[in-house]
Amino acid sequence: NYSRMLRSVEGLSAAGEWEAFSKLLPPLQNKRVLDLGCGFGWHCRYVMEQQAASVTGVDLSEKMLEKAHELNSGPGITYRQQAIEDIAFEDGIFDVVISSLALHYVEHYDVVCRKVFNCLAEGGSFVFSIEHPVFTARAAQDWYYDEAGNRLHWPVDHYQGEGRRVTRFLGNDVIKYHRTVATLLNGLLAAGFRITQVEEPPPSPSVLEKYPEMKDELRRPIFLLVAAVKP
């Protein structure tokens, strides 16, 4: 069910995010990579295709990791079942840490920033994408419609009220954590990172041509992407 969604609804959004995300990555050849919230392991596979030395995929979900082993296993790839907040790697053992659309599920973002900083070698990169604070502010996380069902605009509310949001996804409650843009950036800075790029990618022309319904993504920011380095 969820895996079908990934290829349909989620897949579309992911398409726009992935193109921008991959542009933020440093060269991966011979790099030791950590993927926080690896899900089905598609990013781990990509990382190894770029000739990384190794990649460790961390995810809390046993089901996701079963699928990751099935779909995306191979030499150099290791999966660990663990909450992102609970990682406890030795200092300086990774060159690149990535996280795609996972950190909005994490309650203690500042802890993650510090842990990522510590497990990175000097000069190492942290690149992540997250659902945009403009997207996560209201628990409903939906457009505002007129009576005919047209999308009038994207409604923002409770922006300054950080914390838990219980949203519905595929008929289930999903818990996310809303944080402001300022909190997301200052958490990196407080951990010692230098921010090198920030993106709120709109769908690319090729995505818009393939999926015309994505044009609504020009109306709001849905993803926030940040690249940072450990100086």
Place this chain on the structure above:
Amino acid sequence: NYSRMLRSVEGLSAAGEWEAFSKLLPPLQNKRVLDLGCGFGWHCRYVMEQQAASVTGVDLSEKMLEKAHELNSGPGITYRQQAIEDIAFEDGIFDVVISSLALHYVEHYDVVCRKVFNCLAEGGSFVFSIEHPVFTARAAQDWYYDEAGNRLHWPVDHYQGEGRRVTRFLGNDVIKYHRTVATLLNGLLAAGFRITQVEEPPPSPSVLEKYPEMKDELRRPIFLLVAAVKP
């Protein structure tokens, strides 16, 4: 008319912004300061009260500067009538550049970032506030109301469509330029700045107590503040 607004409607917002803005400023004693979009010169006066060596206030409006001379002149303060984009100072002659709620009137933000970088000495600071992209995205720049006139939420639209916005203010057309958060931050990074802090300040408890109507500012981000240094 406009000066009356500053003390009423604008004044309230400015109260919240100023408290956060002043916390981002480095120590100003003996510093050479530039204020871009100085308006009536209140920030220039503040800077000299902090025992800065000098302050140059730049504003395009002759009327604003007349008022600045009248209200906030004194030793060390110089005013120049000029568009922010048109500044042409020698390299490295300022220690601190500030700009309070002016850069959303500027068409060529990247040019300003580069010029500010050049006129700052090494180790110098650039601190600015700007109307938040979530605020400037729609030209209407207003809440979405129900039929009874209650504020339902803050509507966002056209976020990815950067550029000119013609808004109404006190019965006049005012031209602003909408840019995304990513563009605002990447402009600084491309110019060579290191970002040190980002704020989207909600009203402080003291402001909320004094002006209860400001509680709606907890629902949206209205200002974006950035502190950066020239490494």
